[in-house]
Each structure stands twice: as C-alpha cells, then as structure tokens.
Amino acid sequence: MKKESVKLLRDEFFQKWVRSVDTERVEIVTESFFRHIGNPPVKQRALVLKDILEKMTIKIYDKEMFVGNQGRGKRGVPLFPEYGYKWILEQMDDFETRIGDKFKTTEEQKTILRNCLAKWVGYSMDDRTEAITPDPLREVLRFGVVKNENYKMSAPGHMSPDHERLIRRGLSSIISECREKLSELQQNELKYEGIEKTAFYEACIITCEAIIAFSERYADLAEHMAQAEKNTDRKADLLKIAAVCRNIPRNPAKTYHEALQFMWFTQLIMQIEGNGLAICMGRPDQTLLPYYEASLKDGMSREEALLLTEFFYLKCNEIDKVYSNDATRFMQGPSHGQCITLGGVDADGNDCTNDLSLLLLEADYEVRMVQPDIAVRITKNSPEAFLNEIGVCIKAGINKVKVFGDEVVVDSLKPLAPDEAANYSILGCSEPVICGRTNSWGNCGQINLTKCLELALNDGKCMLTGKQMGLHTGDLRNAVSFEDLKDAFEKQVNYFINHLAEYDSILEYCHKNYYPLPFYSIVTQDCIKAGVEFNAGGARYNTSSPLGVGAITAGDSLLAIKTLVFDEKKTTMPQVIEALEADFVGQEPLRQMLLNRAPKFGNDSDAADEMSNYVLHVYVDALGKHKNNRGGAFIGGLYYVTSYIPFGKTTAASADGRKSTMPLNDGGISPSHGMDKKGPTAIAKSVSKLDNADVMHGCVLNQRFHPSVFNGENSFQNFTSYLRGFARLDCFECQYNVVTTETLRKAQKNPESYRGLVVRVAGYSAYFTDLEPEIQEDIISRTEHLR
Amino acid sequence: MEEGTVFDIQRFSLHDGTGIRTIVFLKGCSLECMWCSNPESKSLDPQLFYWQKKCIACKACMDQCPQRALSWSEQGIACDRSLCTNCGDCCKTCYAEALVLRGRRMSVDEVFDEVLRDQLFYSLSGGGLTLSGGEPVAQPGFARALLQRAKQEGMNTAIETAGNYSLESLQAIDPFVDMYLFDVKHTDAEKHKRFTGKDNGLILKNLAWLADNKRNVIVRVPVIPGFNDDVGTLQSIVDLAIQLGIGQVSFLPYHEFGRNKYAALGQEYAYGKISGRVSLDLDAFNRTKGLLRTADLHINVGG
Known part of the structure; x- marks a missing residue:
C-alpha cells in the first residue's frame, strides 16, 4: 500500500477507464429471474441476487486495497431490466453521443441487450406502472409540471444502510436472527402473514449467505493472485485483502480496514440489488471510530489510516448509473448521492466531532473526486480544527463540502423521530435521515412551482403552448386583490401535488408487490424484527418527499406583482400577463421594472423573504395532506440537482423579470441568478427567515465565493465565523463554490445572471459585470495568480 | 440626529x-x-452615474429631467453636466438602472x-x-x-x-x-x-x-x-x-x-x-x- 498508488489509481480512473455499459448483469438477471419465477417475489429476488453474486466476473485490480465491482471494468455500469427495458431499447444508440453522461456501448452489447430485453415485456417496473396508471393521470403527467422519473428506473434508494449494526454483528449473526424468527413462525399455524414472513426470512438468509460467498470469492482470488505475485509488497497487500474478505462480512469487523471493506460490500451490493440513487454511508466518523481506535492501538499509524481511507474513496467512485436521456437532464453527473456525514451532536446533544472526522476530510482533500459526497454538521461547539479543515477543502476549490446547521436539522426531524433525531446522516442532496432506520423516498418526484404560478395567472393554461394544463382558476386580468392570485396559486399547487401523490402511490404499489428488496431489509432496522420487507413499510421511519422546484422564482414573481400592481399601482395585471405571454418582447422597460423595482430574495429584505416563505408553506402544506402507503407522511424538500434547467425550459417568462425558458432559481432556495446583491451574510439572513425546520428534507443554498475571500491572514477565521453564523441562524444547508475563471468567463458572456458577483480588492469594490472587459481580463488573470 | x-x-x-x-x-x-x-x-453631494451598458434605450428619462439636460446620442443618453443638478428625477423611470444617483x-x-x-x-x-x-x-x-x-x-x-x-x-x-x-x-x-x-x-x-x-x-x-x-x-x-x-x-x-x-x-x-x-x-x-x-x-x- 503506497501513497503514490493513490495518485496513479486516480489518474488511471480518468485516463484508462471509460464510462461504459456492462451487459453481464442483464444476461444473468434475464436468465435467473424467469428461472425463479414460481417463488414469492421476495424470495425470487434473493435468488436472483444470489445468482448474480455467484456468476458475475470478479477482479482485483492492480494496486487497489478494496475490492468489489459493480460490473466488468472499473467503470463498467450494469443495467437493470427488471425496472425498465423500454428506454434502454429506445435510447441505447444515444448513450455514447448524448450531451450529458455518455456511456460507451458496443454493437455486440446492443445485440445482447436486444435479445435479453425483449423477454421483459410485461415484467418490468415501467410496464407494470404503465398498466395501472389511469388515463387522466397519464394526461397530467404528460404536461411535465410534475414528474417522477427516478423511482421508475431503480429501487427507491434514498436511504442510509445500518452500517453500524452490520459491521458490529456480521452477517452470520443476522442469519441466526432470521433462523430464530423462522423457527418461531414454524411453532404457529401458518396463516397468510406467516407465509409472507417465512418467504421474507428465507430471502434474507439466502441474501446474507450469498454475500458471504461473494466475499469468499474475493478471498480466494486474492490468495490465488498472491501466489503468483513477485512483488513482495503487493503480495502482502493481496494476502491482507484475502484475510479481510475471509473474515467480513461473515463476522464482525476487527480492524479499520475490515470495517471499511465491510462498508464497501454493503454499499456495492445495495447497488447490485436495486441500483438505488442516494444510498449514503451514514456517519462513518461515529460508526468506524471503535475500529479506527482499535487499529491505532494495534499499531496502525494515523498515516496508514489516512491512506486506507484514500483507497476507500477511490473505490467509492466506481459506483455509477446509466439513466434515460430525460432523467439524465434532471440528475446530471456521476455523484449519485453517496454521501458521508461528519461531525454533529450525539444523542445527549454533545458535539461528537473527533479525530476521525478530520481524517475523513483530509482524505478527501487528497483524493478530490466526486464521490463520496461530504456533509458536515456544524454545532455550537464544533471544534475550530474541524471548521478549518472544511475551509481548507473549500478553499482548494474542491467545491464539495456541504454544510448543515445541526440544530435546525435536528429540530426538523423531531416530529418524525423525537428520540433519534440526533442520529441523522445526509443522503443525496440535503435529505437528513435517521441512520439505518429510514425508508425516505427522497426526491420521489418534483413539482415546478414557478409553472404553477404561470398557470395561476392564466386560468390554468400554459402560456407557451396554450394548452389547459392546470385547473380553471379564473381570469386574473380582472383580479381585484393580491389574494385572488394567492388563491389561484394555492389551488394549482394542490392540484398538481394531488396528482404527484397519486402517481407515487402507483409506483409504491409496484415496488412493494413486484420488486421487494431483501438486502435493503437486512440493512434497515425493524424490517427483520417485524418481518416486514423494506418496500412494504418495514423501516422504522417512512416518508415521501417530492421536491419543490423554483420556489424562489415563484416568490420573487409574486412579490413583484404584489408590489408593482397592487401596492404601488405602477402597472396592471393585464399588462403583466400580456408581457409574460409575449416573453417581454417590446416590453423591456416593464421587465426592468419587475426586475429592479421589487425586492428579491437573498438580500435580507423582509418582504421578499416572507414571500418566498409563503411559497414554501403553500408547497409543504399541500404535501401535508397526503400519506404514503407505508404509513408515513409526505414532507418537503427544497433541493434539486439540475432540474431547474429543464423545468425552466418549459416555463414561460415570470414576473420576477426572468425570460421564458431560462433556468429557475438553482439549489432549492438559492436567490435567483444575479439577484443577490448584498453578499453572503445577507443571503444567510434571508435563508434564516424561511421556516427551514418545516422542510424536513432540507433547503439547499448554493453560494459562490471569489477566491479572494481566502486571501489574507485571517481569511480562515473569517470563513469559519461565517459558517458558525450560518448555523447559528438556523440555516439548513449551504454548499460553497469558490469562483473559478470558468465562472468568470461565463459571467462575461452572460452578465445578467452574474450581477451579484462582487470582486473585492483592497479598498475598492465592484460588481464584476459592471467592469469593462479589459478590467475583467485583469481580474481573471489576477485570480489565477492568487490561486 | x-x-x-x-x-x-x-x-x-x-x-x-x-x-x-x-x-x-x-x-x-x-x-x-x-x-x-x-x-x-x-x-x-450625490452624483448621477450613467451606465451605458445597462441602458435599454427606452428614453423615458429624457422627459423626466426638469433641466432638459438629457439627450440621445450614439453613445446612448448624453447628459449635459453643466445643466444637471444631480436631482435624480431621471432615475425614477430608469428601471434598467442605467441612470443611478450615487450618494444618498x-x-x-x-x-x-x-x-x-x-x-x-x-x-x-x-x-x-x-x-x-x-x-x-x-x-x-x-x-x-x-x-x-x-x-x-x-x-x-x-x-x-x-x-x-x-x-x-x-x-x-x-x-x-x-x-x-x-x-x-x-x-x-x-x-x-x-x-x-x-x-x-x-x-x-x-x-x-x-x-x-x-x-x-x-x-x-x-x-x-x-x-x-x-x-x-x-x-x-x-x-x-x-x-x-x-x-x-x-x-x-x-x-x-x-x-x-x-x-x-x-x-x-x-x-x-x-x-x-x-x-x-x-x-x-x-x-x-x-x-x-x-x-x-x-x-x-x-x-
């Protein structure tokens, strides 16, 4: 195990390996699924997983310390015909050439896919969903105001496996538990429930045994390779790998190395089982601490632990997914929400940041790849060293660390989990879930809130196509008060959320009845205890959270109308609606008035902040009227990956001055592009005026910093003070971008979207876009110089 | 105060x-x-700024100026600074914020x-x-x-x-x-x-x-x-x-x-x-x- 290997493996990952489709899983599953078709679905799926783990090609790659791959080749990505085959058949020719997320696909692979996928007609999630979706709902979904793509293409994901329990107990102890449950069941008369539970426990046992055998395959391979290995260092590494894979996951982990490998197998098999998005790794600085300390005691140095962690992070990047063309536009980039959460409080409310928290950050500073995603919990007592390390990562332009105001997140979770709220980890973007106990259904659909406002202004008719998409809520050209508009807006939001909840029910029905998940159930507390499968509601905590998109754009638009039409009477409803329909053509002065003469969110303006908070409540309250089929609540989440761009494309001009088809506000609650003019503290204050705690799945704020923020002697202390202030203001989440030349170039091309970008040079200040081109050039070169 | x-x-x-x-x-x-x-x-005292890049050429300002100091030129709005009193009236209808009064x-x-x-x-x-x-x-x-x-x-x-x-x-x-x-x-x-x-x-x-x-x-x-x-x-x-x-x-x-x-x-x-x-x-x-x-x-x- 060598430090140089990390860099070499990293370079290789980008240079040698190409993101490509791997058809092996498709072939195995297509054969296995139909061979086991007589079984109860849960057992059938366990048997299929067993077949995959037995048959898939395994390999140990040169230099690596952690083993286990999704597909053949480090970047070979499997496909999941049980969830969807149509889009693969229709789009596989595009995989290699589409704009985002390209995957190499050979002609030979396409032939294999055509042959295998044809057999799935009627058996896949997409067919089954289609079969039970009623026509009126189908019609509404076609409008694209609400969507749910990712729950159709994979298992639900969006969960945090109970790594702590697994690593502590080992799978053999889970098998024993299931056997005991089975023998209890056999003592009673086998009723309907007993049949279901028997199948479930058998499935869990099959799964655990299959995973142990999978690890043994790696142990055998490592031993075999060690025999032939000439290099003594590498030989020792291989024997180490063999010993690790021989012990875990059958038995509890004894060392830091074993604990990490155990965690990796769990993460990997979650993927192989169901391809779920956003399967996070919980709180490794807490979970792994006993193993880390034990290994230190046994003579492992801190440097070795750091290096092992770096190898582990490299491995994390081998998780990847092929999505449909459409879904790719909404969730671009190979991050997949595999997140670790560091710092925060323990059950007693004490800050439990420790040396491992720092080490896990330091490893990321070294590796600098997309995965794992990193969330940090900032408490009142977060150690300065921890905040400094966060600053180091952010300053380095890694632009990855997500900061959470710990208190407000814990508060937001209390209604769900009063006793366990402190033990949350972040998954996906900003969703806090109780580690190992939650089936969150995060990101189960998205609603375009700005579009709802467009429809409210136009009696439910789309301004771009003229189609009646929403409810008839009346012609607002004659509105007498702002209340009329609010009323129409609320009705549209409720109307679409009702449809989204209905569609989610259909998806839930299919997941539960056709695609049960034995391994998800093993890694989630209460499933085995209660004998209830994960999709059937076995987890302790169950939620559903469709995302709200464009809340700030909607809030700013509402306030512009309230201020300029109803309060100041500078313009009228007919004028505004006509201008929006015309995309402001010939109406530039009115557009400028809407842009500049009404306050906008992100400037610490109470009026604007309250209006966005109103939109937040309309959305959260509409969700609150629904329950999912697992007995859980619908909760809010104001975050989204790239969906503000495609949603923007189908949204007409808005009354905040945004032109038709332009992006909606990003992040979730980030100020509209270029509208934040008072800097980061003002933004934090605005965010703090939103009821963050009412949005259980988080409010995401993107902030950009010019690298000059980190110049000067006290810059770190300033930055860490800012983080502390952000958390103290009960702001939920923020992610930072230290602005790069590339952004400044974009700002030059598209100044209107970058108006808030302040360039601060000693004694002189300017908005970047106000500067002359040659001066901008100067700043750009200076920025490079500073870096 | x-x-x-x-x-x-x-x-x-x-x-x-x-x-x-x-x-x-x-x-x-x-x-x-x-x-x-x-x-x-x-x-x-407050002073009038004119940011030509922001000007949308609506010319609404020209009628607002009590001194008639504003006219239209190839470089956008031209302000006769000998007439301008920096009263800021022109800014009121300049929604694009090309004309802004600096100082308050x-x-x-x-x-x-x-x-x-x-x-x-x-x-x-x-x-x-x-x-x-x-x-x-x-x-x-x-x-x-x-x-x-x-x-x-x-x-x-x-x-x-x-x-x-x-x-x-x-x-x-x-x-x-x-x-x-x-x-x-x-x-x-x-x-x-x-x-x-x-x-x-x-x-x-x-x-x-x-x-x-x-x-x-x-x-x-x-x-x-x-x-x-x-x-x-x-x-x-x-x-x-x-x-x-x-x-x-x-x-x-x-x-x-x-x-x-x-x-x-x-x-x-x-x-x-x-x-x-x-x-x-x-x-x-x-x-x-x-x-x-x-x-x-x-x-x-x-x-």
Whole structure:
C-alpha cells in the first residue's frame, strides 16, 4: 500500500477507464429471474441476487486495497431490466453521443441487450406502472409540471444502510436472527402473514449467505493472485485483502480496514440489488471510530489510516448509473448521492466531532473526486480544527463540502423521530435521515412551482403552448386583490401535488408487490424484527418527499406583482400577463421594472423573504395532506440537482423579470441568478427567515465565493465565523463554490445572471459585470495568480 | 440626529480590518489624487452615474429631467453636466438602472438599520464597522456619530483615512476608532502636492500623533506607477513607519478599475495618459519590494 498508488489509481480512473455499459448483469438477471419465477417475489429476488453474486466476473485490480465491482471494468455500469427495458431499447444508440453522461456501448452489447430485453415485456417496473396508471393521470403527467422519473428506473434508494449494526454483528449473526424468527413462525399455524414472513426470512438468509460467498470469492482470488505475485509488497497487500474478505462480512469487523471493506460490500451490493440513487454511508466518523481506535492501538499509524481511507474513496467512485436521456437532464453527473456525514451532536446533544472526522476530510482533500459526497454538521461547539479543515477543502476549490446547521436539522426531524433525531446522516442532496432506520423516498418526484404560478395567472393554461394544463382558476386580468392570485396559486399547487401523490402511490404499489428488496431489509432496522420487507413499510421511519422546484422564482414573481400592481399601482395585471405571454418582447422597460423595482430574495429584505416563505408553506402544506402507503407522511424538500434547467425550459417568462425558458432559481432556495446583491451574510439572513425546520428534507443554498475571500491572514477565521453564523441562524444547508475563471468567463458572456458577483480588492469594490472587459481580463488573470 | 451622504454600504467585507465587516462609504474628500479609483467619492453631494451598458434605450428619462439636460446620442443618453443638478428625477423611470444617483442622505439610524443586520457575524469573527470614502472625516460630525454608535453597539471599528485634516478632527473621532488604515502616499511634500492637490504636512502630523499615542495603525500605500513606485520613495515610507514604531505597512498595487466610473460620471480618466502606463508591472514591483529594508516591519500586499 503506497501513497503514490493513490495518485496513479486516480489518474488511471480518468485516463484508462471509460464510462461504459456492462451487459453481464442483464444476461444473468434475464436468465435467473424467469428461472425463479414460481417463488414469492421476495424470495425470487434473493435468488436472483444470489445468482448474480455467484456468476458475475470478479477482479482485483492492480494496486487497489478494496475490492468489489459493480460490473466488468472499473467503470463498467450494469443495467437493470427488471425496472425498465423500454428506454434502454429506445435510447441505447444515444448513450455514447448524448450531451450529458455518455456511456460507451458496443454493437455486440446492443445485440445482447436486444435479445435479453425483449423477454421483459410485461415484467418490468415501467410496464407494470404503465398498466395501472389511469388515463387522466397519464394526461397530467404528460404536461411535465410534475414528474417522477427516478423511482421508475431503480429501487427507491434514498436511504442510509445500518452500517453500524452490520459491521458490529456480521452477517452470520443476522442469519441466526432470521433462523430464530423462522423457527418461531414454524411453532404457529401458518396463516397468510406467516407465509409472507417465512418467504421474507428465507430471502434474507439466502441474501446474507450469498454475500458471504461473494466475499469468499474475493478471498480466494486474492490468495490465488498472491501466489503468483513477485512483488513482495503487493503480495502482502493481496494476502491482507484475502484475510479481510475471509473474515467480513461473515463476522464482525476487527480492524479499520475490515470495517471499511465491510462498508464497501454493503454499499456495492445495495447497488447490485436495486441500483438505488442516494444510498449514503451514514456517519462513518461515529460508526468506524471503535475500529479506527482499535487499529491505532494495534499499531496502525494515523498515516496508514489516512491512506486506507484514500483507497476507500477511490473505490467509492466506481459506483455509477446509466439513466434515460430525460432523467439524465434532471440528475446530471456521476455523484449519485453517496454521501458521508461528519461531525454533529450525539444523542445527549454533545458535539461528537473527533479525530476521525478530520481524517475523513483530509482524505478527501487528497483524493478530490466526486464521490463520496461530504456533509458536515456544524454545532455550537464544533471544534475550530474541524471548521478549518472544511475551509481548507473549500478553499482548494474542491467545491464539495456541504454544510448543515445541526440544530435546525435536528429540530426538523423531531416530529418524525423525537428520540433519534440526533442520529441523522445526509443522503443525496440535503435529505437528513435517521441512520439505518429510514425508508425516505427522497426526491420521489418534483413539482415546478414557478409553472404553477404561470398557470395561476392564466386560468390554468400554459402560456407557451396554450394548452389547459392546470385547473380553471379564473381570469386574473380582472383580479381585484393580491389574494385572488394567492388563491389561484394555492389551488394549482394542490392540484398538481394531488396528482404527484397519486402517481407515487402507483409506483409504491409496484415496488412493494413486484420488486421487494431483501438486502435493503437486512440493512434497515425493524424490517427483520417485524418481518416486514423494506418496500412494504418495514423501516422504522417512512416518508415521501417530492421536491419543490423554483420556489424562489415563484416568490420573487409574486412579490413583484404584489408590489408593482397592487401596492404601488405602477402597472396592471393585464399588462403583466400580456408581457409574460409575449416573453417581454417590446416590453423591456416593464421587465426592468419587475426586475429592479421589487425586492428579491437573498438580500435580507423582509418582504421578499416572507414571500418566498409563503411559497414554501403553500408547497409543504399541500404535501401535508397526503400519506404514503407505508404509513408515513409526505414532507418537503427544497433541493434539486439540475432540474431547474429543464423545468425552466418549459416555463414561460415570470414576473420576477426572468425570460421564458431560462433556468429557475438553482439549489432549492438559492436567490435567483444575479439577484443577490448584498453578499453572503445577507443571503444567510434571508435563508434564516424561511421556516427551514418545516422542510424536513432540507433547503439547499448554493453560494459562490471569489477566491479572494481566502486571501489574507485571517481569511480562515473569517470563513469559519461565517459558517458558525450560518448555523447559528438556523440555516439548513449551504454548499460553497469558490469562483473559478470558468465562472468568470461565463459571467462575461452572460452578465445578467452574474450581477451579484462582487470582486473585492483592497479598498475598492465592484460588481464584476459592471467592469469593462479589459478590467475583467485583469481580474481573471489576477485570480489565477492568487490561486 | 446626524445625517450624512453615503454612497455605498458593503456587507461581508473581509480585507479592511479584522473579521467580517460592513464598510460604509462616505462621500467627500479633500485630496484630488490623479489616480483616484472612486471618482464619485470626491464630491460631498450625490452624483448621477450613467451606465451605458445597462441602458435599454427606452428614453423615458429624457422627459423626466426638469433641466432638459438629457439627450440621445450614439453613445446612448448624453447628459449635459453643466445643466444637471444631480436631482435624480431621471432615475425614477430608469428601471434598467442605467441612470443611478450615487450618494444618498442618510441618518445614523438608517445606516445602522443595515449595519446591525450582520451583528451576529461581527461578534463571531471580531469584525464590525469600517468607515471609508472618499475621506470619511470630510463629514466629521457624521463620521464621529457613526463610529460612536458602533462602539455603543459593541462593535469593532476601523477607518480608512487619507489623514488630511486638522489634529482636532482626528481627536474628535479617535475615542471611537479601534484601527486606523492610514494612507501614506508620499514622503515628499512637493510631489505629494503635485499629484494629490495637497501637501502631506497634516497627514504626517496626524500619523505621528497616532503613533505617539500608540494607536493601532496600519500604513497603507497605494503603489502608483510614476509617482511612488520607485524603491527610494517606498523605502522612505517604510523608514517612516519603522521610525514611528508602526508595525505594519500594506502596499495596494495600482489598478484602473475605477476608469468605467469616470465614464459613467461623464469625466475622463487621465492618470493612465499622464503616467504613460496602464498597469503596474507586478514583477517589477515585487523586485522593488524585495529590495526594501524592512527590519521587523510586517509588509503585505493587498488589504
């Protein structure tokens, strides 16, 4: 195990390996699924997983310390015909050439896919969903105001496996538990429930045994390779790998190395089982601490632990997914929400940041790849060293660390989990879930809130196509008060959320009845205890959270109308609606008035902040009227990956001055592009005026910093003070971008979207876009110089 | 209640004093530095800016002007500055914010409505209020009232000052100032006068008083090509700081970021022409800096 290997493996990952489709899983599953078709679905799926783990090609790659791959080749990505085959058949020719997320696909692979996928007609999630979706709902979904793509293409994901329990107990102890449950069941008369539970426990046992055998395959391979290995260092590494894979996951982990490998197998098999998005790794600085300390005691140095962690992070990047063309536009980039959460409080409310928290950050500073995603919990007592390390990562332009105001997140979770709220980890973007106990259904659909406002202004008719998409809520050209508009807006939001909840029910029905998940159930507390499968509601905590998109754009638009039409009477409803329909053509002065003469969110303006908070409540309250089929609540989440761009494309001009088809506000609650003019503290204050705690799945704020923020002697202390202030203001989440030349170039091309970008040079200040081109050039070169 | 003319309030400033700060920029200055990058700060009164790039050519402003000072030209709106009274009426219908009045009368309370919004960040970072300009002491009563209020609020205070005023004026604000960012542009009185309109007598006297009274002072030197960027001049400033027992000198390299503001005010930026140089040669400056004998003095570049 060598430090140089990390860099070499990293370079290789980008240079040698190409993101490509791997058809092996498709072939195995297509054969296995139909061979086991007589079984109860849960057992059938366990048997299929067993077949995959037995048959898939395994390999140990040169230099690596952690083993286990999704597909053949480090970047070979499997496909999941049980969830969807149509889009693969229709789009596989595009995989290699589409704009985002390209995957190499050979002609030979396409032939294999055509042959295998044809057999799935009627058996896949997409067919089954289609079969039970009623026509009126189908019609509404076609409008694209609400969507749910990712729950159709994979298992639900969006969960945090109970790594702590697994690593502590080992799978053999889970098998024993299931056997005991089975023998209890056999003592009673086998009723309907007993049949279901028997199948479930058998499935869990099959799964655990299959995973142990999978690890043994790696142990055998490592031993075999060690025999032939000439290099003594590498030989020792291989024997180490063999010993690790021989012990875990059958038995509890004894060392830091074993604990990490155990965690990796769990993460990997979650993927192989169901391809779920956003399967996070919980709180490794807490979970792994006993193993880390034990290994230190046994003579492992801190440097070795750091290096092992770096190898582990490299491995994390081998998780990847092929999505449909459409879904790719909404969730671009190979991050997949595999997140670790560091710092925060323990059950007693004490800050439990420790040396491992720092080490896990330091490893990321070294590796600098997309995965794992990193969330940090900032408490009142977060150690300065921890905040400094966060600053180091952010300053380095890694632009990855997500900061959470710990208190407000814990508060937001209390209604769900009063006793366990402190033990949350972040998954996906900003969703806090109780580690190992939650089936969150995060990101189960998205609603375009700005579009709802467009429809409210136009009696439910789309301004771009003229189609009646929403409810008839009346012609607002004659509105007498702002209340009329609010009323129409609320009705549209409720109307679409009702449809989204209905569609989610259909998806839930299919997941539960056709695609049960034995391994998800093993890694989630209460499933085995209660004998209830994960999709059937076995987890302790169950939620559903469709995302709200464009809340700030909607809030700013509402306030512009309230201020300029109803309060100041500078313009009228007919004028505004006509201008929006015309995309402001010939109406530039009115557009400028809407842009500049009404306050906008992100400037610490109470009026604007309250209006966005109103939109937040309309959305959260509409969700609150629904329950999912697992007995859980619908909760809010104001975050989204790239969906503000495609949603923007189908949204007409808005009354905040945004032109038709332009992006909606990003992040979730980030100020509209270029509208934040008072800097980061003002933004934090605005965010703090939103009821963050009412949005259980988080409010995401993107902030950009010019690298000059980190110049000067006290810059770190300033930055860490800012983080502390952000958390103290009960702001939920923020992610930072230290602005790069590339952004400044974009700002030059598209100044209107970058108006808030302040360039601060000693004694002189300017908005970047106000500067002359040659001066901008100067700043750009200076920025490079500073870096 | 004291009132004054403010031309900008900038939150989250990190390089003008300790911690996270808000800078309040006051209008008015007694110097006429040829290279000034804040031309709108010189006059005590509000002034009209015209940002041509933002103009959408709606021409609504032209009818608003009571002086009929605005007309349309190839360069957009042309303002006859001899007629313009900087009343700001034209800005009312300029929704694109091409025409903006820079500078606004504000009371201490109004300023603090904004300043106090970041109180939490000041207390976490040891930051507070920085007065800048212009020359903040050009509005002596207002500057004093702002600083005094900041101290009452428990904030750290700093002032960026050119130092060209009476010792009495300095002593009037002094009880409320935690840190001076004090400009020293040149040690030679005659040259100082030629490039800034005033000699440096009062400036050096005030600096000496601050040093004698052990105030927290950072000497700031705008490094201007053709004026003070030679090793002899910079050494003389460094020597002065050492002699006065001042611990830190900050060099602020020359830039021309203010040039577009001259255009927006209908003025010409002349220093580039006068000096014959459009930018400071940073490499040359760094070589010069390397030649300076600095003893224990802490030297840095930038704020």
